[in-house]
Amino acid sequence: MKFMIGADIGTTSTKAVIYDDEGTIKAVHHVEYPLHTPTADTAEQDPNEIFDAVLMTIKHVVREAGAAKNEIAFVSFSSAMHSLIVMDDDNEPITRSITWADNRSYQYAKKINKEYNGLDIYHRTGTPVHPMSPLSKIMWLKEEKPELFQRAKKFIGIKEFVFYKLFNRYVIDYSIASATGLFNIHELDYDKDVLQLLDIDDSQLSEPVDTTTYYEDMDRRFADVMGIDAGTPFVIGASDGVLSNLGVDAFKPGEVAVTIGTSGAIRTVIDRPKTDKQGRLFCYALTKDQWVIGGPVNNGGIVLRWIRDEFAASETETAKRLGVESYDVLMKIAERVPAGSNGLLFHPYLAGERAPHWNADVRGSFFGLTLSHKKEHMIRAALEGVIFNLYSVFIALNVLMDEPVKSLKATGGFAKSELWRQMMADIFEHDLIVPESHESSCLGAMALGQVALGMKKDFSHISDMVGASFEHTPAFDNVKIYREILPLYINLTQSLEENYAAIAAFQRRHEQLLEEN
Structure with missing residues (x-):
């Protein structure tokens, strides 16, 4: 029997899943690590902790299987x-x-968009200009951390760090490269004008390679830790988003x-x-012949958690005492209200927003509040607002799709509700399927x-x-x-676009004054 391992290096944890030769899961393990957020705009992690988590998750599933x-x-x-x-x-x-969640380069994202034709850079690189991208982060380092910038031999990402430690080479797959803002997706090479700008x-x-590239000359010390042969092929793979599409069987046209x-x-x-004319969508590689277009949003389940903590604290405490899931209680409350929440709208921009606005300054709001609205209306409006925002990205997606939408497949924690x-x-006006796929990025x-090693000729077997x-x-x-x-x-x-910048600037000044006092 041969085993296959899919490993996902995530923002909060690394997970490994080991499959047998029929694709059945034999073991799953994950190791968490902290996200360091000393300020509201900072979101960093220790790369060595993440590397250790990769070793430990693989070691655990190999042993358990x-x-x-x-x-x-x-x-x-x-x-x-x-x-970065x-x-x-x-x-x-x-x-x-x-990490992607670090917002310290927000002023430089604005500068690139305004002074260096950010939309043109987006059309070449497929990555909207935003504080999440290494493009903005490197400019921030150049301008505000010049001593670090001058000492830089390499600017890399976390998967590149892992592969350097394992194989003593700097390589980046087309998928991760296409999400940096530094990589020309039409030429499959770094964009010379962007590099000159920085x-x-x-x-x-790192050297860009296809997502099916693999290496077999691992440092024996780390192979021994994981309990595998040093010649085991390590496929560089792709990003979690595009592989999630594979893992839920949503990779065919439409x-x-x-x-x-x-x-x-x-x-x-x-x-x-x-790319999208208005710059609303990303375009990232799955392989050099397959590309994923779409949009990420900052505000999903985090909005529901905020609603739970701020609007339903007493119900949550009651649920705990009764051994009931607190989110189930929220859904029961929201069910009391009809669709549309009696005309109450909620913009879910509690953490800025990426698609479709790509604006770290947008802010959340309730609109249409009257004396007739109650807690349950606000909870349902928040749930609807998250879907409304995704639907606004869906509108842009429809324009670029090669074929009309054939199926809509939903995954994630919200699918439990x-x-x-x-x-x-209802909002998308389309039949919705929830795939019975576990650990979709690892499966992808x-x-x-399997395709990289020639075990399968394409991805058609995923449907089974x-x-x-x-x-x-x-x-x-x-x-x-x-x-x-x-x-x-x-x-x-x-209509609120101009006011978002003003209120965000006020909030930052106010927070700074509070810190100083």
Whole structure:
């Protein structure tokens, strides 16, 4: 028997899943690590802690599955995008891993957009100019941390750090590279104008390779730790978002995947790179011949957690005493209210927003409040607001898709809620399927590894590995209400655009004064 491992290097933990040769999960393990947030705009991690987590998760699943050293066919990787680590001449990190959630470069994202034609850069690189991207982060380092910038031998991401430690080489897959803002997706190489803007050259970046590239000459010390042979192929793999599409069987024309966890995303696969005229969508590589377009949102389940903590504290305490899941209580409360929340709208921008606005300054708001509205209206409006925002990304996605939407597949923590699932079907006016796929990014990584090693000729076998656990059809009465209120939601966001910057500036000044006092 040969075993296959899919490993996902995530923002809060690294997870490994080991499969047998029939694709059955034999063991799963994850190791968490802290996100360091000493200020509101800072979000960093220790790269060595993450590397250790990779070793430990793989070691654990190999041992739990009872796999011998020579029985591992390959290990294939998924990884979070947009991280940045500065390496010095001794190949040691001189920064933590600056994650996608770090917002300290927000002023430089604005500067690039305004002074250096950010939309044109987006059309070449496929990455909207935003504080999440290494493009903005490197400019921030150049301007505000010049001593670090001058010491930089390499600017890399977390998966590159892992592969450097394992194989003593700096390599980056096309998928992660296409999410940096530094990589020309049409030429599959670094964008010369962007590098000139940052005063760096491609020798300070990793070698770009296809996502199916693998290496077999691992440092034996680390192979021994993991309990595998040093010659085991390690497939470089792709990013977590594009591999999640694979893992939920949403990679054929017209198939759309929607995910809501803490944050959220909506994505579809096309056969060539495309960008949106207004810069609302990303375009990232799955392989050099398959590309994923879509949009990530900052505000998914995190909004529900805020609603729970701030609007339903007493109900949450009662739920704990009764042994009931607190989020189930929230859904029961929201069910008391009809679709549209009696005309109450909620813009869910509690953590700025990426798609479709790509603006760290946007802020959340309730609109339409009257004396007739109660707690339950506010809870339902918040749930609807998260889906409304994803639908506004879906509008842009439809324009670029090669074929009309054939299926809508939903995953993530929100899929546990029947109310939220039905809400999505109603707002999107489309049948909704919840795939019975566990650990979708790891499954996608494993499937990519099978193609990389020639074990499968394409990804068609994934359909046999993914079932459907729930299906929802739009309720026509609700659809009519949402058709009427959705334009109000979208128009209101646009009308507040100028005020977002003003209120964000006020909040930052106020927070600074409080810190000083």
